[in-house]
Amino acid sequence: MGNKNHSLSYTICSNTYALLPYNDGRRTWTRVIEDRSEFLVEESTYKTVTSSCSFYRGSMESATLYAQKAVRVKHKPPIIIGEYYGNPLIFFPTHSPKNKDAVWFNFDAVDLVESDDSGRGGSIVYLSNGETVHLDVSPIALRNQHSFAGSLRRYFKRAQEMHKHQMTYVAKRTYPPRTQYPLD
Template identity: 75%
Template sequence: MSRKNHRPSSYTICTNTYALLPYIEGHRTWMRVIEDRSELVVEEAVYKTVTTSCRFYRASLESATLYAQKAVGVKHKPPIIIGEYYGNPLIFFPTHSPKNKECVWFNYDAIDLIESDSSGKGSIIYLSNSESVYLDVSPIALRNQHSFAGSLRRYFKKSQRVHNHPMAYVTKRTFPPRKQQPLD
């Protein structure tokens, strides 16, 4: 088997990951991964890759979702922090409910522009590596998702500053000893 036809059986999301898209071949649904400088097909579902990547970074999809819901106040399809690279959150957002087989996940930092397609109903997502992704999803919905991901980044960075801020500790104040009153 040549290297060209090799398809990995699993994938871990990293900063080079720009988008995870369902890829249908015959009766199987796999995943198409767009990275900063390459593209590959992985024999794994998108949802499984997201959940295992969260675990790789010592979290779970459930905890990442709860954190995002608290931070952004969005209950349906919140963006999530998959992991953290040297203090920077790796934020992805879904286009549909995460378990939906049509769900596409985008790296917040990889998106340059979201605009309407020629029909006005779908979207064209321009990635920072000059790739474009066409989806049958409203551009307004995608812009909202992207905006929520930006809010999640700001919340995370603000929390990070608060936790990394040196605390001023109050030292115990000492008072001179009291003079004891004589007992009668």
């Protein structure tokens, strides 16, 4: 890891690419990979995700329910952490969200998922910043997770467009002029 700095907590943002569990021998922390940096956070990946949902005025529970409705995936659905300038901040887990081994990826930061043919098995995830993450997870499972995250984005964008269209319709409705009453 290039940067040995660490912090007590962290809020996910658009330049967060991945959250990985990091065990220091005594407890599990979070290794954060951003577009241009990498560091440790003294909390679990699950805590980082749930506190980030709260920061954006949501909850892990509501984000999970929304995703389950949108993409009809009950087990480890992708979630929208928050909205960043009108764009959903979508992350997907590699395992059940509460699992201490769960890695979380930013949908927009994943360039490619391929098989790890080096003899270790599992997958290699290529991130937009040139970093690679080796995981003991099936590449098919990771591609499915990434695909579900794409479906969640499309669902969100359609709902956003419908809402914008409805607001435009309401703004364009004409109302009868107000009746002026003479002052007595």
